[in-house]
Amino acid sequence: MANRTRTRTPxxxxxxxxxxxxxxxSQFALVVNRLGAEAGMELHYDQSAxxxxVGGTVPNPRVRRLIVEAFSRKLHRTVTHAEAGLPPAVSDRAAPGVDTVEEIVDLGRADMDPSRRGVVTAAGLFSAALAVPLFSETAHAAEATPVSPGKQTVRIGAGQVESVRRMTDKIADILDELGGGHARPMAAAFLVNTVVPWLRAEATDAVRKDMWAAASDLVYLTGWMAMYERAHGTAQTYYLKALKLAGRAEDHVTYCRTLRGMSLQASNLGHGPLALKLADSAAEAAPQAGPRLRAFLTGQQAHATSMxxxxxxxxxxxAETESAxxxxxxRRESIGGYDQSAYAFHVSHVLYEGKDLPGxxxxxxxxxxAQPANERQGRVHFYALLAQRQLEYGHLDxxxxxWTRFLEDYEHISSARGDxxxxxxxxxLRPYRNxxxxxxxxxxxxxxAALKA
Structure with missing residues (x-):
């Protein structure tokens, strides 16, 4: 019987x-041993280990956590298991949400570099057979402790939470004015370089929950932008991470907004039953929603129901949406805002699904x-749909x-949806070129076309 040699991938x-x-x-082995001592582990690794x-042997889960922590400290940035070529591992000292944070880092690093987006999009496909966790299944905020072994060197407070919220608002404004092609890399970079280290920092329980909630809003917004950049697998992944963050923060509002965003994505892709399931889940999870959030949720329910x-x-x-x-x-909200323009847009969808084209x-x-003057990206979408429906109705002029009005705004934004x-x-227009x-x-x-080439 021939000997079989097990080969490993370096x-x-x-x-x-x-x-x-x-x-x-040898130096790295000593560093890992020292971190192990911080975490209460007696290790004796050397150069051969x-x-x-490096040759492809996979260390045990607790040591894998030490390896990524060692590089994170040395390089002054978050190093993930994936970057270190290791399978994810959550040690018995790590909070259950660590995988979510690491996945956000890996996703965000690729997303902040437009040249790598094709890789991200190809790797993540939209799933129409999605199992969405209940809010109660994701709400473990009390367990959201720092994930790194040993003492933390950074402590955050309410000021850092406010910085995340203000930056999220600013990115939303850039999205409205200039499009997701410009705003999305900024959001991803801020997530990776600033927000993730703050998620791992020392804080009081109250501040930590607030930071998880603020991060959830930003992740949701980044997913929203990915959706409108037609990166649907990436968007769905961001949305799922936002759900987990919101659940850990016990933030019903962002959890419901994210489910609603997922419903909108499903409706854009023509998955009516999934869109309705997600929209109904969002509404059911927010029994004490204020009137604007209620309108935000029921408007999408109406659209999905008509589908x-x-x-x-x-x-x-x-009718419920209008009443709410x-x-x-x-008050204008950059995240999860809903106004008369959005309501009329939902009315248009419902009427279109009901075969009332002129309505x-x-x-x-x-x-x-009714649309605010600074929402250029929204106007691009609205005028494009309006032109398509006018042509469908036979009104070419x-x-x-x-479409002329569409072009006025489209030339100023970077948007895959606009493209x-x-x-x-x-x-x-090709059949009517004469x-x-x-x-x-x-x-x-x-x-x-020449400007966009």
Whole structure:
């Protein structure tokens, strides 16, 4: 019987980290032993053990935690198991949420570099067979202790929490004005470089919960941007991380907003039953929601309900949405905001699903009239849909006028959703290229195409 030699794949990630840290294998073994002592472990590793790890041997879970902690301290940034070429491991001293934090780091690092986004998108596909955890299953805020062995060198307070919330608002404003192509890398970089270290820092229980909640909002917003950049697998992954963070923070509001965002994503992709399931789950999880959040949730319920053909319930939900919105104040919220423009947009969706094309067009026009002036990205989407529906109704001149307005905003933003609308416009107008309105629009289309090339 021939001898069979078990081959291992060399750990290139660990080798690169050793080079970056400037450690020899003997030095690294001593560092791991020292960290083990901090964590109450008596270790006696030497150069040969590290050589085995670099050669592909996988150390036990508790030691894997020490390895990534050693590099994190030395390189002054969060090093994840994936970066170190190791399978994830949560030690008995680590909070259950550590995997969520590490996954956010790995996702965010790829997302903050647009040249790597194709890899992220290809690796993560949207799942229509998604099992969404109940809020009670994710609410373990009391266990959210620092995850690193030994003493922490950073302590955070309410000021750091406020910084995350203010930065999230600023990124949302940039999204509205300039598009997700510009705002999303900023959000990812802020998550990886600032928020994650604060999630691992020392804090009081109250501050820690607030930081988990603030981080959840930012992760949700980053997922929202990924959704509208057509990176649906990436967006869904961000959303799931936001759910876990919100659950650990016992933050019902962000948890429900995230479920609602997931419902919108499913509806955009044509998955009506999943969209309804998620929208209903969001509404059920927020029994004490304020009027604006209630409108935010029931508006999406109406849209999803219309997609499955229950038009009577959809109209009833629209009435609930309108009633709730009338009771809300005029405060503008960058995250999870809902206003008359958003309501009219939902009315348009419900009417369109109900085969009322002229009513849908009228509601879209109302949504545009009510839209705030600084929401350029939203106008791009609204005018593109309006033009498509006007053309479907047979109003070519009106459609060309809407597409002209679409181009006015589209040229100023970076948005994959806008790019898709631009391609759709050119495709839909091709059969009418000899019509007067299309001939008049064509030079402007060519000009914008050149700018975007």
């Amino acid at each position: 750990n290139e990630g660990l080798r690169r980290l050793l080079e970056q840290a400037g450690w020899s294998r 590290v050589s085995h790890w 499955v053909g229950d038009h009577r319930r959809a109209r009833s939900l629209l 919105l009338m009771k809300a104040d005029n 849908s067009i009228g509601a879209l026009q109302q949504a545009l009239r 009106a459609a060309c006028d809407s 898709e609308h631009f391609d759709t416009m050119r495709l839909r 019509a007067r309105a299309v001939r008049q629009l064509s030079p402007r289309v060519a000009e914008v």
